[in-house]
Amino acid sequence: MRMRGLSLLMLLVLAGCVGSPAGKPHRPPPREPAEDSRALKQCLVDLARYDAKFTVLPDRWFGNGCSATGAVQLTAIGIPVTNLGAMKCRTAERLSAWTNEAVQNAATAWLGSRVIRIESFGTYNCRPRNGVAGAKMSEHGRANAVDIAAFVLADGRRVTVEQGWNGPDKDIRNFLRAVHKAACRRFAIVIGPAGDAAHYNHFHFDMGADGPYCK
Numbered sequence: 001m002r003m004r005g006l007s008l009l010m011l012l013v014l015a016g017c018v019g020s021p022a023g024k025p026h027r028p029p030p031r032e033p034a035e036d037s038r039a040l041k042q043c044l045v046d047l048a049r050y051d052a053k054f055t056v057l058p059d060r061w062f063g064n065g066c067s068a069t070g071a072v073q074l075t076a077i078g079i080p081v082t083n084l085g086a087m088k089c090r091t092a093e094r095l096s097a098w099t100n101e102a103v104q105n106a107a108t109a110w111l112g113s114r115v116i117r118i119e120s121f122g123t124y125n126c127r128p129r130n131g132v133a134g135a136k137m138s139e140h141g142r143a144n145a146v147d148i149a150a151f152v153l154a155d156g157r158r159v160t161v162e163q164g165w166n167g168p169d170k171d172i173r174n175f176l177r178a179v180h181k182a183a184c185r186r187f188a189i190v191i192g193p194a195g196d197a198a199h200y201n202h203f204h205f206d207m208g209a210d211g212p213y214c215k
Contacts, residue, residue, distance in 0.1 A: 040070045043089035050096035052077045057086055066126035068143035080117045086143045087123040091207045094186045095146055098205075102182030103151070110175035113153040121147035121202050139189070145206035162201035165193040179203075184214035191215055 047054060053076035059069040068086040077096040087095070099118065107115045125140040139145040150160040164172040176192075180203060183190045188211025191204040195215035 040089055043093055047089060047093040047096060050077060050100050052096045054092065062126055064126060065137055066141040068124055071143045079115060081120055083120045083122045085123045087146060088144045088207065091144050091146065094207065098183055098186050103179050106175050106178040107153065110171045110178060111153060113155040115151045116154050117152040118148060119150040121149050139206035139208040144208060145204060148203040149201060161193065161203060189213045
């Protein structure tokens with residue numbers, strides 16, 4: 001009995017000394033907290049003011065720290081916007097404000113035509129920033145960002161960020177710079193072709209905590 005008791009004690013001591021390979025306990029990535037219910041309710045009211053059509057989505061948590069909480073699925077914000085998936089409500093509300101206020105005014109002023117469709121590269125995407133392994137989580141991984149690539153006008157023209165930002169048409173350049181500047185007044189972070197090489201063909205908008213940043 002004495003030997004058995006000593007053996008059991010020894011096993012317990014050894015178990016306490018064995019940790020993770022790095023000597024630290026394994027902890028999963030921190031889970032994105034659910035949105036404050038009052039803030040979300042107010043956001044939905046604000047979003048509806050732009051005559052937006054949307055569906056409120058259930059909170060979802062994915063692997064690698066990615067999530068979509070307090071998110072909506074936009075189906076209409078006055079004009080169609082392609083490729084929209086889950087997006088946090090406040091980001092969706094800011095996109096609706098930008099589209100209905102800034103984009104149409106700039107298109108009329110610089111291009112003499114209204115925008116009838118906006119083309120996006122999407123919203124939620126579980127990946128690090130700029131797709132670089134080891135980088136900080138992109139706001140796309142939190143459904144907190146949207147990438148805008150092109151604008152289709154009522155007169156049939158299609159204006160792309162890639163071809164128009166430094167293109168030969170001065171009015172198109174002015175239009176794109178006007179909507180970029182307007183986005184900086186509405187989103188926390190705005191990155192375009194002047195920001196870095198990864199954004200040569202689109203505007204990135206998000207409501208992340210690292211803002212304000214406009215480039």
